[in-house]
Amino acid sequence: MIAGSSSSATGVSAAQAIVGRATRVTIDLGALRHNLSVARVIAPRAKIMAAIKANGYGHGLERVATALQGADALGVACINEALALRMAGIEAPITLLEGFFQANEIPLLQAYHFEAVVHEASQVEALERSHYGPVRVWIKVDTGMHRLGFAPGATRGIWRRLNALEGVEVVGFMTHLACADDQTDPATPRQLALFEETVQGLPGERAIANSAGVLGWPESHVEWIRPGVMLYGISPFLEGRGPEAKLRPVMTLHSELIAVNHIPKGGAVGYGGTWRAPETLPVGVVAVGYGDGYPRHAPAGTPVLLNGKPVPLIGRVSMDMITVDLRGQPHARAGDPVVLWGEGLPAELIAERAGTIAYELLCGVTQRVRCEEVTSD
């Protein structure tokens, strides 16, 4: 009988107690706090709404909220995320970045002190019909991204309607930048000018900058900034890398070598036999795959850190395993440590190779991957 295992009959707690497969992520809370301080230093007069939606960009919602107590507010995508934070005892101001989806969320906004972004006429109508309040809202203006928000010409009218409601307090105005990741794109100055013109003379606070705005567009630093991905140590810029902006990676995905095989010249490796050995060579098998969130589209040649040095991925990524060319490390053995991204290997690089963005890699680490908190200083 395993000590303390009340559900040993199902084997559940025994399974959780056994370490087994080495595949895990470490989440560096020291790096998270450091990255928040980078945002503070860059925009010293702005209040920070830290974007922690999608389970804290895959790092753990509560964990990230607790580590980011230095932020002035937290931004989430929906009320379920906001309620989970309150249930965990998080008292910071929380903003629902897409507001409420159903009118029956309105009493919860009031009860739990959530601020809601209002971006659509149906939300205004729901507030007009509601008997709950006070509810604090931000008005979202579409300055060119053409996703969420009121047209600039409609914004004043929306403000008047909301401002007339007893149960509604308009905190201010926000907009979202579509192309700030490209520092040469003229769309950003156009969006900034249109926002300025739209909200001119209206009372309240303003919020514009995502991470790319924070790091690349000082004109977008107004009363509030809304950094997300930079807090996790990732550069928001095209071809950028976190360390260039003094950011430190928060998530590192680790595994280990579980087999070393010698493949004869011409031997095909992996599903579909897409990769063939150009000579007799050692091939390593690493315990990580798309079932853990490693991107299936990562092509041959994508770097994998083995014993701290890069070796190239070969063959297709499978659900639980990948294969690597060990010609550069012929003495590698089963049990040697592997890093897939994070410390020493930017997630941005792996994402580029796999035709995606680091945001998607971070959010996509799956449930079965163990998570360990670490704190560097």
Ligand SMILES: *Cc1c(COP(=O)(O)O)cnc(C)c1O
């Ligand atoms: C997610 C989000 C952010 C943060 O974006 P990053 O690119 O991760 O910095 C900012 N504002 C809104 C409205 C968001 O949804």
